[in-house]
Amino acid sequence: MFELPNLISIHDLSRQDIEVILDTSAKMELVAVERSKELSGKIMATLFFEPSTRTRLSFESAMLRLGGSVLGFADIGVTSAGGKGETLADTIRTVERYADVIVMRHPLDGSARVAAEFSKIPVINAGSGAEEHPTQALLDLYSIRKMMRRIDGLTISLCGDLKYGRTVHSLGMALSKYDVKIKLAAPEALRMKPAIIDEMKKSGLDVVEVDTIEEAVRDVDVVYMTRIQKERFPDIREYDAVKGEFRITLHEVGMMRNDAIILHPLPRVDEIDAEVDATPQARYFDQVYNGVVTRMAILSLIFS
């Protein structure tokens, strides 16, 4: 019997666990459309210590489609927390009296695990610090499996900001449980840290680093693009140069296989040209919807 008392890190899940979540997500496709009363009476608390409209609304949509209710806050500074310098532990021990499950976004690494330690109700990590965003990794996996009908055997490019993006870290860790080939394509300044590459290799992944976006999109099944943030660059000219190089336009799509797909955790700024949106490879908005069904699955498994 699968147990999902909390969902803190992709590291806590075996491949078997992940498969249960993906299978449950597939079952949720119909429920997402028809809606259900499965979690009627249940209350989800959304504690967003930093704003993330997208992730918050995705979880809320999932909870509402299952018939549950939502309370919480959308953007509270860490310092004012439950107010006035309260510790995270105290905030959690308070909110656990108000709700049946906590969905938390927090700017500090390790915060979700601390929350889970103190909480008597399940905690779902909706992004903690720069390292973990497990539900994003799960919805990415689900998108890949749904769109490509398998994960094993695929070649997947991770592109853009591989140094700071928590999304690619969690996804890389999740993919290491599968038999896939990984291409890493990032500007010099935003390359994935060697320690993480080593960890991926040790877990059996075939990882290569490439230098250009052209190499990243050729001969792969999935291009996973991420946003390159201006504020990562001390020199704005360096950013402008990189921005121009690491973009997907119709030119790059033309180099892709016909059945390959482009994913992106969104929000997208310039790194995928708007013209690309109309191509069959562009699947990042469908990916958004997959986030709702994956989170429905996670909520359903937590309460089952």
Next chain:
Amino acid sequence: MFELPNLISIHDLSRQDIEVILDTSAKMELVAVERSKELSGKIMATLFFEPSTRTRLSFESAMLRLGGSVLGFADIGVTSAGGKGETLADTIRTVERYADVIVMRHPLDGSARVAAEFSKIPVINAGSGAEEHPTQALLDLYSIRKMMRRIDGLTISLCGDLKYGRTVHSLGMALSKYDVKIKLAAPEALRMKPAIIDEMKKSGLDVVEVDTIEEAVRDVDVVYMTRIQKERFPDIREYDAVKGEFRITLHEVGMMRNDAIILHPLPRVDEIDAEVDATPQARYFDQVYNGVVTRMAILSLIFS
């Protein structure tokens, strides 16, 4: 069969369309009290890129009375939108995966139409830029019809800030589909733009401009008062002078017909004296409630 795929501008509606909405609003009076499950399982997203507590809560009350659920944001800067420089098109293509209908307030003219173009789910304009606020115009019409038992044949004064107020623009356009006489009464600096007056006249409205609040309230059926905003005046002394002149007090109410009514989109500051609230002419708080039933009608028609 009446179709309401979106509600972007009062210009998109024929008189026939408007009548269907007003008739449906009348039917919603009972539902508003008894509540229903008509939209059970449906999700409304409220995207408020500028704050408007009144309009947002009115829509939420309407959705909840119909048994639906709500998610969204109450006050997000345009620049941070779905976060970090995302375009409105991308925000819409994301949120349409979370909800069944979008209610949007946005500071830019034309934003609601852009949203509707990109959205696969219906979009309701809850105020865009300085021009459009169609649901306010509809609730105003509904208030007039409910309180005066007709619209054709009435004489209606539009007073206050006729230059910047999007409410009077939308209402003026809506009234041009009826056989009414319009008086316009505004301080010199806040007169309605000639282009809009011309448009109203061309559509067959009998429009006269008057100079004083006394002329505005005499021999009319409806006085539609709006707020005069201090920040519109470069010179504070000019504002103070105008503020004193364009006010409704018991003195002006005394000049009104006994069965005439005063409406106001609210919030009201000084332009209607608090003593007026107790007179039978003062109907602006009843107008608030009419906003709930009108929005229930709009939501019901969109999903029917």
Next chain:
Amino acid sequence: MFELPNLISIHDLSRQDIEVILDTSAKMELVAVERSKELSGKIMATLFFEPSTRTRLSFESAMLRLGGSVLGFADIGVTSAGGKGETLADTIRTVERYADVIVMRHPLDGSARVAAEFSKIPVINAGSGAEEHPTQALLDLYSIRKMMRRIDGLTISLCGDLKYGRTVHSLGMALSKYDVKIKLAAPEALRMKPAIIDEMKKSGLDVVEVDTIEEAVRDVDVVYMTRIQKERFPDIREYDAVKGEFRITLHEVGMMRNDAIILHPLPRVDEIDAEVDATPQARYFDQVYNGVVTRMAILSLIFS
């Protein structure tokens, strides 16, 4: 038949009224777990003119457990209120059209009573100014009665900031309807105002002031600790001295009776050492949950 049209001040409630609320709270214990549809279709408006995540979420949890819905705002400046300089009276006369009950937190003394005067729907005071927080006092009484199985005959210490804390003022007034002994323990600068002490004595309470936290915790049944706020002290050194003196650590718990309890309205900063949390005397997190059931009782009584 008990009527609860509004809940503005603990002064408005007789001991008999309070007992009805506490008895109803006890009945809500089971409903809080099983959830109900008692208030299905009903809408609660939460108007928080100053933020209070804890109180707001507690009320929302109570309403959701009873099957009702929630709309409102979590943190709106008083000046922008319903927007743009609107009076509280106008905001209330607007919101009463959107909801069935108003829960209001406001920074000004007397604001809740003003709101109730203008409102046609019930108003619950969720904290007004520095004086009143009646639902906190009721949940405190309920916690004491539930944990100690009585209130009459107990000795209760009120500790910490007795000058500015609205919680201790409301609780003191509530306790004056019972036959209890009160110890007051506060730093010199934060002593309870003589007028309030006089009022408590006149109503028959046995009140003594003590100087140290040791005296406060000895030979009492309940220690009610409150937060000492740095910003109350003109000189930071004075604050640091006081902070060190008025703390509950394992040392102080060792002086307490075995069956005595420590309560705290939370948030807690330094005034109760984290080590104390694991002792059987520490009951402040259970107190949080009692807030949910007490507010369920209040909502249920208002609608019954």
